[in-house]
Amino acid sequence: MTIVVNDPQAAEFGRAVSQFAQDIHITDQPVDRQAWKRAGALGLTGLEIPAAFGGSTGATYAWNAAAVDALATISHGLSSTFTISFDIATPYLVALGTPEVHQRWLPPLALGEVIAALALTEPGAGSDLAALTTRAEPNGDHYSITGSKTFITNGSIADVIVVAARTSPQAGARGISLFAVDANAAGLTRRRISTIGQSDCDTAELFFDQVEVPLSHLLGTLDEGFLHLMERLPQERITSSIANLAQADVAMNLTLAQVRERQAFGRPLGSLQHNAFRIAELDAQRSAVRAHVDACIERLMNKTMSTADGARAKLLSARLENDILDLGMQLHGGSSFLEGTEINQRWIDGRITRIWAGADEIMLHLIAKDLGL
Ligand SMILES: Cc1cc2nc3c(=O)[nH]c(=O)nc-3n(C[C@H](O)[C@H](O)[C@H](O)COP(=O)(O)OP(=O)(O)OC[C@H]3O[C@@H](n4cnc5c(N)ncnc54)[C@H](O)[C@@H]3O)c2cc1C
Structure with a gap:
């Protein structure tokens, strides 16, 4: 990639990630928590996190590109598990999270102590995301989420999940909001799915039964999740x-x-x-x-x-x-x-x-x- 070739620091980072990936990869199961902490020490899991929360100082997207290239060269599954967390889910928490969300999750994410997932797809809504039916209803000091998600990368190993849920029943794409959900919250159950490939990556179904999410865990603007x-x-x-x-x-x-x-x-x-x-x-x-x-x-x-x-x-x-x-x-x-x-x-x-x-x-x-x- 030109951008990496022209950025010696990104290229150096890519070489370090390549060595890391070779060291930790296991062909038939997701990497363990120790590997995530090593990713934290390397600066991989903090690439999208501001330095104030322990993220990687001075890293640009060229570093992400170098890292993804190194991980995916080893395997798609290895690349998926890390990129869904550091490159895809974490930016929602950074850009749209409240100070409480930032304090709670960004420092441990940067350290590789916490894993993130992004839960959009449902059994009845994949390509047509605006058709999702998982709903979040306000109830006093929290939202109550009920519904299900499927095919979620890192779904059964994640600690924090960015969840898309319907907040205005009749509003179509305009009535969806995003939430930062504690994966260990009461009422949330998770089941790993057996897939034909990428056995080195966790894929799971999530079931929400009146899962309570604090109002402060709304990400961005209500109804503007889409x-x-x-x-x-x-x-x-x-x-x-x-x-x-x-x-x-x-x-x-x-x-x-x-x-x-x-x-x-x-x-x-x-x-x-x-x-x-x-x-x-x-x-x-x-x-x-x-x-x-x-x-x-x-x-x-x-x-x-x-x-x-x-x-x-x-x-x-x-x-x-x-x-x-x-x-x-x-x-x-x-x-x-x-x-x-x-x-x-x-x-x-x-x-x-x-x-x-x-x-x-x-x-x-x-x-x-x-x-x-
Ligand atoms: C291993 C794995 C990991 C995944 N990780 C995540 C994740 O982390 N988070 C998450 O939210 N989702 C995840 N997904 C879900 C993935 O994004 C969806 O499977 C995908 O968006 C397609 O949705 P669907 O499976 O419901 O297929 P459908 O929407 O039912 O579509 C089926 C097929 O119909 C065709 N089709 C769809 N729309 C059109 C159209 N407009 N015109 C013509 N043909 C069309 C396409 O060929 C498509 O493949 C993952 C899936 C897998 C298998």
């Missing part, structure tokens, strides 16, 4: 794009190694023109997508990135990653189908990138809207 989400989802899309490109790079390297090594018809698979051209085409696409993501990172940092810019980055990077992984599977032949090979593990882990954080179709919708269609 707007708050729209303001912050672009960063999530760029972070996703960086992870997708990191995976695309690994997939390309695995594929190149295979076609250089594997012989068929008396020559390496990669010297057969059909294969060479397909790889070359994807390599060219990778350069173009990387250039767009690099431009988006710059725009994100100087606050000029549009929603459509982010949607293009997320759409193209997820498709590219999956296209390279799929070609990699094809060119690994029958061995690609053996249990536990690196190419098929990454192929399975990568498939969700075209669905989560806004499915391809939602990205296309945002781009079409930008074109006035």
Whole structure:
């Protein structure tokens, strides 16, 4: 990434995160609390937190980019678990939280003692987020939250959860608010979901039964949660794009190694023109997508990135990653189908990138809207 190459401190940080990721990664389960504390000591979990609350001084989004690239190179699941907490959920607490929310959660988040999650999706509302039905009703000195969430990254291990809930029943997207919820509050139960990939990342369902949340834990403005989400989802899309490109790079390297090594018809698979051209085409696409993501990172940092810019980055990077992984599977032949090979593990882990954080179709919708269609 240009931004990291041009920022020696961010590049140095990326190398430290890369070493950390190699040290702590476990393939089939989420990292333990000790690893989170090491992430805190490294400055990873404090990247979005102001120095006054123990966050990393002087870090820009280039540091996030370097860290996400390093984590995702090891695995999507490892990247997801950390980025949902430090890069995606924490900024809501920082930008929209009251002084009480700041005091309670930012210092331990920076130290890696507390893990955060973002709970938007419900069994009946994923792409159509405005249809969510989990409700938060004022009751004296607190809100009472009832409903359920699903597919929540870090859902069963988080200590604080940013929850989107309906506060005005008839108001559609305008009637949603965000709350900082103590994950151990009475009435909140959590259940880990079994997934086909990313077993190194926790994914869970959450059930809220009259969970009491202090009035001071409302994030931002009442009924304007949807707007708050729209303001912050672009960063999530760029972070996703960086992870997708990191995976695309690994997939390309695995594929190149295979076609250089594997012989068929008396020559390496990669010297057969059909294969060479397909790889070359994807390599060219990778350069173009990387250039767009690099431009988006710059725009994100100087606050000029549009929603459509982010949607293009997320759409193209997820498709590219999956296209390279799929070609990699094809060119690994029958061995690609053996249990536990690196190419098929990454192929399975990568498939969700075209669905989560806004499915391809939602990205296309945002781009079409930008074109006035
Ligand atoms: C491993 C994992 C981790 C996740 N982490 C989180 C998290 O931390 N927090 C969170 O809130 N959510 C999370 N999600 C949820 C994820 O964001 C949703 O799955 C996603 O937004 C899609 O919603 P859905 O599953 O309800 O699919 P649906 O909304 O039912 O859509 C199903 C499919 O329909 C198609 N579709 C949707 N809309 C349109 C349209 N307008 N036009 C044409 N076709 C369309 C798409 O192909 C889509 O994949 C996670 C999901 C997974 C699997």
